[in-house]
Amino acid sequence: PEEERKGREISKKVMSGEVIKTEGVRKRKDGSLVQVSILGAPIFIDGKQIGIFGIYRDITDRKRAEEEREFYNSLLRHDIANKLTIIQGNLEILKDTPLNEEQKNILADVFKALEASNQLIDTIRKLHASREKKKVPMDLHEVLKKVIESHTQHAQSNGIEIEYMPMKGKVMANSLIENVFSNIIHNAIVHSGCNKIKIHGGYDEEKKMYRVVIEDNGKGIPDEEKKRIFEPGVKGKKSKGSGLGLYLVKKLIEGYGGRIEVKDAEPKGTAFIIYLPPAD
Numbered sequence: 001p002e003e004e005r006k007g008r009e010i011s012k013k014v015m016s017g018e019v020i021k022t023e024g025v026r027k028r029k030d031g032s033l034v035q036v037s038i039l040g041a042p043i044f045i046d047g048k049q050i051g052i053f054g055i056y057r058d059i060t061d062r063k064r065a066e067e068e069r070e071f072y073n074s075l076l077r078h079d080i081a082n083k084l085t086i087i088q089g090n091l092e093i094l095k096d097t098p099l100n101e102e103q104k105n106i107l108a109d110v111f112k113a114l115e116a117s118n119q120l121i122d123t124i125r126k127l128h129a130s131r132e133k134k135k136v137p138m139d140l141h142e143v144l145k146k147v148i149e150s151h152t153q154h155a156q157s158n159g160i161e162i163e164y165m166p167m168k169g170k171v172m173a174n175s176l177i178e179n180v181f182s183n184i185i186h187n188a189i190v191h192s193g194c195n196k197i198k199i200h201g202g203y204d205e206e207k208k209m210y211r212v213v214i215e216d217n218g219k220g221i222p223d224e225e226k227k228r229i230f231e232p233g234v235k236g237k238k239s240k241g242s243g244l245g246l247y248l249v250k251k252l253i254e255g256y257g258g259r260i261e262v263k264d265a266e267p268k269g270t271a272f273i274i275y276l277p278p279a280d
């Protein structure tokens with residue numbers, strides 16, 4: 001009945017000349033219910049409305065897929081995350097009991113697998129959070145200053161200097177944008193073997209986007225690896241991480257309507273170039 005009332009309202013609106021796009025539930029001829037997308041449009045001839053035109057599309061499958069995705073998502077983010085915490089707690093207790101060498105090695109492997117699982121859930125959480133969060137104008141300089149400060153200690157202890165040329169402007173993003181810069185800077189510190197990280201950029205008139213360049217003077221990334229570096233789980237042989245860092249980075253940026261590129265830096269090292277849509 002509620003759907004019928006809405007249906008009549010749609011017809012009325014279309015009769016008065018409006019174009020309506022919506023979703024609803026309709027009855028099939030056999031009486032079963034079906035989820036549909038509805039497009040209703042008036043038909044005019046010589047400026048006079050002579051009728052209405054409606055397209056119903058069956059979206060049951062799409063709706064079911066959406067619901068399923070959300071179910072797996074929350075399963076992963078909550079139920080499995082909670083169980084991992086219990087596993088970790090019990091393993092910590094086990095670790096403090098007398099163990100022989102073999103048992104210690106096994107335990108170390110289990111801890112690694114646990115860490116990888118936690119990383120995976122954390123990445124999915126962040127992507128989900130970013131999708132749910134509204135995009136707002138964010139001051140590039142404020143964000144970069146904060147992220148760089150949080151890495152200064154770590155960089156210094158590795159003999160790395162971070163050179164930052166302050167940037168003006170606001171981009172459309174949300175607080176998860178910190179993860180973008182943070183991951184790339186962290187990578188440069190732990191993977192590149194550089195002694196300098198340069199961060200600079202500005203407004204790109206041609207692309208109509210803000211550009212942030214984060215470059216190091218380290219060992220660089222072979223072209224073959226560059227091609228796959230943003231795929232989930234792709235990492236260098238020496239990496240202790242999960243290979244999800246740059247995957248998260250790319251997904252977050254794309255969520256903001258931006259882009260990321262990776263190039264060789266001059267004369268050596270790696271440059272990550274990030275484009276983000278302006279807020280002003």
Ligand SMILES: Nc1ncnc2c1ncn2[C@@H]1O[C@H](COP(=O)(O)OP(=O)(O)OP(=O)(O)O)[C@@H](O)[C@H]1O
Pocket residue numbers: 119183187188191192216218219220221229234235236237239240241242243244245246247270
């Ligand atoms: N600045 C860099 N210089 C050299 N190699 C890099 C640089 N940044 C990334 N890499 C290479 O790219 C790989 C993928 O990076 P990514 O951040 O996705 O994963 P990770 O750092 O290995 O693990 P995680 O970020 O999940 O902890 C790294 O393992 C490393 O081999």
Ligand SMILES: [Mg+2]
Pocket residue numbers: 183186187241245246
């Ligand atoms: Mg990383």
